[in-house]
Amino acid sequence: MSIIVALKNINKGFKDGSTFHQVLDDVSLSLHQGQTVALTGPSGSGKSTLLNIIAGFEHLDSGQLLLPSATNTLASIHLDDTSPWQDQHWSRFRRQSLGVVFQQFNLLTPLNVKDNISFSLSLNQQAWSPWCDDLCEQLGIVELLSRPVETLSGGQQQRVAIARALAHKPQLLLADEPTGNLDEQAGMQVMALLTDLAKQSNTCILMVTHSDQCAAFMQTRWHLQQGHIIETHVHASA
Ligand SMILES: Nc1ncnc2c1ncn2[C@@H]1O[C@H](COP(=O)(O)OP(=O)(O)OP(=O)(O)O)[C@@H](O)[C@H]1O
Numbered sequence: 519m520s521i522i523v524a525l526k527n528i529n530k531g532f533k534d535g536s537t538f539h540q541v542l543d544d545v546s547l548s549l550h551q552g553q554t555v556a557l558t559g560p561s562g563s564g565k566s567t568l569l570n571i572i573a574g575f576e577h578l579d580s581g582q583l584l585l586p587s588a589t590n591t592l593a594s595i596h597l598d599d600t601s602p603w604q605d606q607h608w609s610r611f612r613r614q615s616l617g618v619v620f621q622q623f624n625l626l627t628p629l630n631v632k633d634n635i636s637f638s639l640s641l642n643q644q645a646w647s648p649w650c651d652d653l654c655e656q657l658g659i660v661e662l663l664s665r666p667v668e669t670l671s672g673g674q675q676q677r678v679a680i681a682r683a684l685a686h687k688p689q690l691l692l693a694d695e696p697t698g699n700l701d702e703q704a705g706m707q708v709m710a711l712l713t714d715l716a717k718q719s720n721t722c723i724l725m726v727t728h729s730d731q732c733a734a735f736m737q738t739r740w741h742l743q744q745g746h747i748i749e750t751h752v753h754a755s756a
Contacts, residue, residue: 520595521584522615522689522722523549523572528581530567541567543745545581551595551689554713554723556733559742565726568742569692572724573616574600574608586615586689595689613642617683617691617721619712621698623675625667631678632663638682649719653681657711673704680708684715691716693725697732709735 525547531540541564549555557565570576571583578601587598588610600607625634635654636646654660657677662670667678676699683691696712697705713735716723727733741748 519550519552521548521597522551522586522595523724524582524584524597525572526582526584528571528583529579530564530571530576531579540745542571545745545747547740547747547749549690549722549724552717552720552722553738554716554736555725555738555740556736557724557726557740557742558728558733563742564745565742566694569694569724569726572690573612573618573692574603585611588614614686615689617686617688619676619679619683619691619693619696621695623667623679625675625678625682627666627668630664630666631659631670634667634678635682635685639685642686644686649687650681650685652718653684653715656715657681672699673708676700676708677711680712680715684719684721687719688721691721691723691725693723695726695728697727697729702731705729706731 525545528542528545529540530542531538557568559565567576571578583600584597585600587596589596626637629637635650639645639650654663657680659674659677659681662674662678667675670678676696680696693712697708700708709732713723723736725732725736733739737751739750741750
């Protein structure tokens with residue numbers, strides 16, 4: 519499987535008053551097409567920072583981040599060094615190659631469910647497709663398509679957020695505590711759906727979680743501590 523994200527010797531830290539706090543210390547790693555990874559680690563260890571770096575919301579102090587270039591075809595993936603990327607490059611990457619599901623769903627509240635999903639597709643000049651019907655069917659939100667998102671329960675909104683994130687079949691899904699607002703049973707259901715749908719679209723998932731049960735849905739675990747990542751394989755068959 520092709521590599522779709524590569525980090526080489528990444529350093530990132532923040533100033534805390536007069537002291538400097540090194541959050542990522544010479545981190546190198548790669549993500550492959552369709553791979554699923556749980557990112558765990560103590561609070562404040564840098565999990566969200568790592569996701570924000572890959573999404574282009576945080577700058578690196580040093581090191582290299584490589585992401586899919588605009589010239590990709592279905593047959594081959596070329597990676598670009600992102601250091602010279604301008605805003606328009608980051609926007610294109612986010613539209614074409616990235617889906618995000620965060621704890622706060624960030625749905626567009628004046629809009630109904632279908633318009634939320636369609637809006638995200640339209641940013642990428644894509645129309646509603648049979649895959650979108652499939653997604654809604656499998657996520658159990660077909661009956662909700664005309665409902666304003668603000669009238670939905672937390673679990674329903676979470677399912678809409680997943681549909682929106684996967685509607686354009688992104689190469690990469692970044693998820694930050696995607697089941698954090700759900701009870702355990704609903705959380706496990708959403709995890710099962712999320713991993714199954716990502717498999718169908720060959721989407722790679724990098725998911726921050728504090729839950730061992732959620733982490734067990736992923737193939738690989740990256741544990742982040744004191745600036746370093748330790749990789750363990752959780753489930754060969756996940
Ligand atoms: N913009 C910022 N300015 C200053 N410090 C920051 C900034 N963003 C993050 N930090 C610090 O970097 C460290 C890592 O934060 P981060 O949010 O990545 O941790 P996390 O592992 O996601 O934590 P949690 O599990 O609690 O969400 C923390 O010490 C945090 O205070």
